[in-house]
Amino acid sequence: MKHFLIRLATPIILVILWQLLADAFGSPRMPRPSAVVASATKLIGSGDLITALATSLGRVFFGFMLACAIAIPLGILMGSARAVERNLDPLVESFRPVAAIAILPLVILWLGTGSMAAIVIVAYAAFFPILINTIAGVKRIDHNLMRAAYTMGVPPATRMWVVLLPAALPAILVGMRIGLGMAWTAIIAAELAVGAKAGGEGGIGQMMFIFYSYSVELNGIVVCMIAVGIVALVLDRILRAALHAAVPWSRL
Amino acid sequence: MTLQPAPKIKLAHVRKEFGGTPAAIVAVESLSLDIRPGEFLAIVGPSGCGKTTVLNMLAGLEPVTSGTMTMDGKAISGPGAERGVMFQDYALFPWKTVAGNIGFGLEHGPAGHGLSRAERDARVARVIDLVGLKGSETKYPHQLSGGMRQRVALARLVANEPEILLMDEPLAALDAQTRIILQDELLRIWGQDKPTSERRTVVYITHSIDEAVFLADRVVVLSSHPGRLKRIVDVDLARPRNDETRKSRSFSELSQTIWELIREEAYRATMQ
Ligand SMILES: Nc1ncnc2c1ncn2[C@@H]1O[C@H](COP(=O)(O)OP(=O)(O)O)[C@@H](O)[C@H]1O
Numbered sequence: 448m449k450h451f452l453i454r455l456a457t458p459i460i461l462v463i464l465w466q467l468l469a470d471a472f473g474s475p476r477m478p479r480p481s482a483v484v485a486s487a488t489k490l491i492g493s494g495d496l497i498t499a500l501a502t503s504l505g506r507v508f509f510g511f512m513l514a515c516a517i518a519i520p521l522g523i524l525m526g527s528a529r530a531v532e533r534n535l536d537p538l539v540e541s542f543r544p545v546a547a548i549a550i551l552p553l554v555i556l557w558l559g560t561g562s563m564a565a566i567v568i569v570a571y572a573a574f575f576p577i578l579i580n581t582i583a584g585v586k587r588i589d590h591n592l593m594r595a596a597y598t599m600g601v602p603p604a605t606r607m608w609v610v611l612l613p614a615a616l617p618a619i620l621v622g623m624r625i626g627l628g629m630a631w632t633a634i635i636a637a638e639l640a641v642g643a644k645a646g647g648e649g650g651i652g653q654m655m656f657i658f659y660s661y662s663v664e665l666n667g668i669v670v671c672m673i674a675v676g677i678v679a680l681v682l683d684r685i686l687r688a689a690l691h692a693a694v695p696w697s698r699l
Numbered sequence: 700m701t702l703q704p705a706p707k708i709k710l711a712h713v714r715k716e717f718g719g720t721p722a723a724i725v726a727v728e729s730l731s732l733d734i735r736p737g738e739f740l741a742i743v744g745p746s747g748c749g750k751t752t753v754l755n756m757l758a759g760l761e762p763v764t765s766g767t768m769t770m771d772g773k774a775i776s777g778p779g780a781e782r783g784v785m786f787q788d789y790a791l792f793p794w795k796t797v798a799g800n801i802g803f804g805l806e807h808g809p810a811g812h813g814l815s816r817a818e819r820d821a822r823v824a825r826v827i828d829l830v831g832l833k834g835s836e837t838k839y840p841h842q843l844s845g846g847m848r849q850r851v852a853l854a855r856l857v858a859n860e861p862e863i864l865l866m867d868e869p870l871a872a873l874d875a876q877t878r879i880i881l882q883d884e885l886l887r888i889w890g891q892d893k894p895t896s897e898r899r900t901v902v903y904i905t906h907s908i909d910e911a912v913f914l915a916d917r918v919v920v921l922s923s924h925p926g927r928l929k930r931i932v933d934v935d936l937a938r939p940r941n942d943e944t945r946k947s948r949s950f951s952e953l954s955q956t957i958w959e960l961i962r963e964e965a966y967r968a969t970m971q
């Protein structure tokens with residue numbers, strides 16, 4: 448209990464400072480804790496915030512799955528076949544620094560506005576960390592493990608499943624954890640592509656955008672920011688626990 | 700001179716180079732050797748003399764650069780389940796438990812063909828017992844000491860029941876007492892109480908001269924840079940061998956003989 452209080456001390460002090468400074472120097476429209484709490488109560492009470500987060504999480508989930516479905520097999524291929532890697536590496540490396548938000552216009556042109564566009568942008572953001580970690584994981588596996596299976600007469604295709612994949616799994620899971628973080632970070636940008644929707648239907652990113660450009664509710668924007676942060680933390684904790692449970696042999 | 704059966708494995712003028720010409724490292728040069736069926740053959744030599752390289756070629760993991768290497772008259776062109784390998788660094792699967800590692804070849808390789816699940820489990824249990832790993836079945840390699848990992852690697856090799864056992868310094872990581880116990884176990888597993896015709900063929904690499912003399916029928920002494928055959932020493936100590944053997948005069952004389960053969964080079968290797 449005491450530890451818990453000590454850990455809460457910093458945020459509590461910051462919130463108090465924020466309130467005091469806003470009261471002393473801020474304009475009436477500047478967000479302050481009291482107003483943010485009121486706004487949060489309203490948004491939670493109406494169910495809009497929960498709907499928005501659930502909608503966004505759904506998109507992140509599908510985008511993340513799409514990224515895994517492409518990045519993991521591709522990473523295994525690139526990590527195990529030198530020729531494939533040499534061909535694809537320049538392409539990967541030149542796209543990697545292009546932020547997810549930068550592909551927004553293209554995606555909207557191709558897919559129009561809607562959930563699909565948001566899912567693709569999220570998938571793009573999650574794709575690179577998963578790919579890079581999978582390649583590294585496959586390349587770094589202990590060569591002798593493959594040789595051991597080889598000397599036991601295990602056929603090549605089976606070796607992929609029973610040696611290569613489990614040996615690279617810890618690295619793949621690390622990539623997935625980073626990728627999911629990136630996907631969630633990209634959701635706010637991605638949902639600019641969704642098009643304006645009432646209430647929470649557009650997702651948390653769209654909700655923020657509406658607060659910004661239509662209703663100019665700064666307190667609402669702060670509520671969204673805090674909600675995004677809390678969800679990110681929870682997601683990461685869940686994934687970390689899942690990771691430890693999935694690879695008990697690996698000291699990640 | 701007794702009549703020798705046809706060699707199980709035959710090496711003729713085997714040469715192994717690493718890297719391209721002209722900067723190639725010659726690891727093994729003009730090595731000719733007959734390995735007899737059912738014999739326990741030890742290979743000793745200073746570190747870096749090419750012992751692991753010879754074993755890898757026997758395993759089919761490395762091609763010979765020139766010369767020939769045949770088993771039952773057929774060229775060795777790649778790995779085969781009839782030749783089991785115990786690697787110097789054990790090569791245990793970190794995601795498999797002790798039992799999972801030992802049963803790996805039975806589960807995924809030809810060693811388990813025709814065996815039911817229950818038969819495989821029974822074999823794994825028997826081998827776990829044999830190497831003294833009872834109680835550790837569900838542990839992962841990273842939870843084991845070096846000595847226990849070595850036992851797992853040994854058990855995995857034995858569980859696959861290969862015709863030929865290729866072992867690279869299998870007991871090197873063990874403390875002296877455990878090593879002696881496992882030497883005795885190894886001879887029992889190999890079948891020193893059985894007639895030669897029922898024994899498996901073992902190629903056993905070690906840097907311990909005493910160990911080579913205690914275990915082997917013949918000791919191949921290699922010299923280094925490049926690895927060449929220096930001498931093959933026949934070990935005519937009676938079987939079954941036990942602690943009495945270790946105390947016997949002929950045991951120490953043989954060890955002494957081999958030591959003299961490699962002393963100079965061992966010193967030179969140490970100085971480098
Ligand atoms: N893959 C390789 N590439 C290049 N040189 C190698 C390779 N493997 C072994 N060697 C060299 O071959 C020689 C013999 O090595 P090795 O067979 O491991 O010796 P030992 O097992 O007797 O200590 C050494 O000089 C070593 O550096």
Ligand SMILES: [Mg+2]
Nearest residue numbers: 750751787867
């Ligand atoms: Mg070696």
